[in-house]
Amino acid sequence: MIGILVKIIDIYSLLIVISTIGSWFNFRNNKYFKYSEILFDYIDKLTEPYLKLFKILIPVGAGSIDISPIIGLTLLNFVKRVLVGMVFY
Structure with missing residues (x-):
């Protein structure tokens, strides 16, 4: 069960x-990647609710950097390590 999680x-x-x-590149309306817009929209719908919890924008010049993926991945990695630790404890 923990392996599945x-x-x-x-x-x-x-x-x-x-x-x-995908957010770094413009895959939308690209004639070479016909279905990429659908794919990236679907992936965004799956990941955005989780990443929105950690939305922190750091101003850099005229733009900003979103570090929510870093925080989200770090938390997921921590949860994964806890689950694996439960198996071997």
């Missing part, structure tokens, strides 16, 4: 990474 955390962490990388 660890896999779910791994998959969700991967989705957060994909969502973050």
